[in-house]
Amino acid sequence: MSRRPTGRSAAHAASVIAGHGEQVPNANRICLVVTPVTVDRPLAAAMLGMSLAHFERHVQPHLKLVYSGRLRLVPVRELERWARENEITVGRGG
Numbered sequence: 001m002s003r004r005p006t007g008r009s010a011a012h013a014a015s016v017i018a019g020h021g022e023q024v025p026n027a028n029r030i031c032l033v034v035t036p037v038t039v040d041r042p043l044a045a046a047m048l049g050m051s052l053a054h055f056e057r058h059v060q061p062h063l064k065l066v067y068s069g070r071l072r073l074v075p076v077r078e079l080e081r082w083a084r085e086n087e088i089t090v091g092r093g094g
Helices: 010-018 041-047 052-062 076-085
Strands: 038-040 066-068 071-075
Touching: 038 041, 038 076, 041 052, 041 071, 041 076, 071 076
Parallel strands: none
Antiparallel strands: 038 071, 066 071
């Protein structure tokens, strides 16, 4: 009697067996690129090129955050807005 793999498709199991533990590329697979809507505070700080402490002290007070329980998420559009509003053009001294 043949047993079917549980939780995964038979095609996946066959590709793992054929590749000795590595998945064989499948033309029927779909690859999605997902752009995040929100990020956590450490990633938000990194996206702006600053430490988390600096971000929390100088930037976070000027942003709208998304609260989910104890989790604080920063909308990417808020980071972009803050960067636009705080950019300056440095001209040549004269």
